[in-house]
Amino acid sequence: MSSQSTTTDYINSLQLTYKYLFQYPGSIMLVLGFVGSSLSCIVFNKKILRKNPCSIYMTAFHISNLTQIVTLILASVLSIGYGMTIVTRTLGLCRFNLYTAFALDVLSPSLLILASIDRILVTSPNALTRQRSTCRRAYISIVCVTLLWLLFHSHPWFLMSVIQLAPDVFICYTQSPIYLSAISYYTVIKSILIPSLLASLGMLAIKNVHQLRFRLVAPDVLTMGTGKGRSIQSFHARDYQLVRILLIDICVYVMCTYPQTAFNLYLQITQSNMKSADQIQADTSIQYICSFFGYIPYCVGFYTNLVVSKTFRNEVKHIFLCK
Template sequence: MAITQILPHIISLCAVSTITQPSVDRVLVTSSNARTRQRSTRRLAYICIGCGTLFWMLFHCHTLILVDIEEIAPGYFTCYFRAGPYVVFMGYYSLFVKAIAVPLLLIVFAIWTAKNIRKVRRRRIAPVTTNTRNTAGNSEQPFHSKDRQFVLMVVVDICIYVACNAMVFVVVIYYQIAQNTGLTQISIFLSLVGSFLSDISYCVGCYAYLFISKTFRKEVKRLFFCQ
């Protein structure tokens, strides 16, 4: 039954990796250095996903041993972290990784991406036009519009993740207050709600992109209709 305890953590942290890796890829793609942009490849993405999955599996192998089967109701058993320092460690560990480290990384990479976009825009050579002033304005407008959509998508990504993982603070604080009372139905309820909200943050990004970006909607339509 310990497998049922370790699998959610591995899947959740692999999902966290899939959120941070696109942030790194955005930095590579928007770089003004051609060699840096060339590093953004499918091969690198596959390697990062594989290494990240292997790392989290090995890092959480201790969960196979340090969990206990507890009876929270007559005839109803569940696996949970062993009471004592280990459950405190896992609580603060989840708090640090999901609620502190990942949002900070997303913010840092988002700022880095915005700086890259601004740098590329400054270096971009204005098109030579022989017509009116409106021609130049129309040629620059799509570029600025796509930039705004791209930055807005990054900001929405961060906001969705922070909002959905704010429940981690509540769960960890409650566990520290009620750790001497053992596993209760309230703690299980908070844990399930926190896990559910955390998992939502990995699913709604696509729908947010469809709502925000016209370019993204066109690409999705082209993909599904093979245009």
Template sequence: MVFLSVSLQTFDDLYTYYDYVGYNVDPAQTSLAFCKIKFYLTYITAILPPSFMVLACIDRLLLSSRSATARSWSQPRFAYRSIGCVSLFWILFSIHSLFGSTIFSRLGYTQCYIQPGSYTLFVALYSIIINYFLPPTLMAIFGLLTIANIRQTQRRIHPMTRAGYLHRKDRHLLRMLLFQVLVNIICAIPGGGYQV
């Protein structure tokens, strides 16, 4: 899931980067359609990676649960469905950006930007809550619940050798996930502070 989210994030960046740096051309400055699509893709690619990280945290929480029913939800087919549903949700939820972006011309300089007025306030609040507050908070909550589940499980079960090997692998995966969550939270703080 994480590799998919990273790929989606770099897609938008690479598309505009090569045109702008290589040819000094930014189609979003001259075409209203490109301007709207650029903002739309920017919103989607900004929220999908943290959303996929939240899904990974939920998956680890389910996998660490003492309940067999909860653990049964931690399967690839449910992960794929979750990725599809979350992606569809953000694709539909971000449609507002198609209507809120436009090209401004001032002093012979054109710029693709959001429309001034109440939409600017909406975008600021949207960015703070959806991009900088909600994902890190959910990641932290699910990460802490996962740690609590693992500690409860370790107290109750003495694993056999093979189960201990699998348990170590799960602990390593959990450690990697928690490190990614911590890095994500640390990186989100400056952006959220800047938006405020």
């Protein structure tokens, strides 16, 4: 009896934890994320930054984050934090919510990967390699990657349904066990591969930056995205600022998605185990908590950029001063 009571208390604590996380910090994070992503899009489109290919990638990244905030994160806060489930009211909303969840969850880090590759190119000691970092290549890469993931993740439009579990209790789910198994494996692979790739690219960019500190490299017109001459110091300073912004975004993403990655591995390993109702409730509660931390990278980019980049801070000041 004592053991059962302890288990019940543990599950109740988990349920209250994820409810209050989404209800209070989640609501604050939602508002701050919407404001921050909007301002980030404006900053990276300022004249001083928009000619840089990395700024184009970062603008697309924050647009993707903004879309995720007003679709998936808003729906999660309303549903988990306040019990206002709207995505199961119609089949269209159900499928749209899952479609955006699948697509944007991969699109945002993919844009970070593209930005990382751009920073690796622009910090390369080889002048020909640096010339590959162009605005035209950035636009083409963004369009191609966006279309790829939007098409690749179109499966929820056909395979997801609204299922009734009890009176007035509906969920978005699939009735195909094969599809469910495929999603499980895909989620685990994605949650391991993307953070690992981002971490590797980030370390390679750091290595290039470290090497460039001891080299004198003349700026290229193509790399700078403009025909106007600028000093070597100015060129390096601006690109190093963007490298710092990118690296902090990568660090936040990897750290915040690690709990979800670990829990996805646990679910995959234990999927064949027989679990009690209490275990299922506990797993669901922990999954909600992990997903909350997974939403953080999409909402805090603006504020971490303020901390690490003087150029970013100055441009934000200019926005509020209407300069």
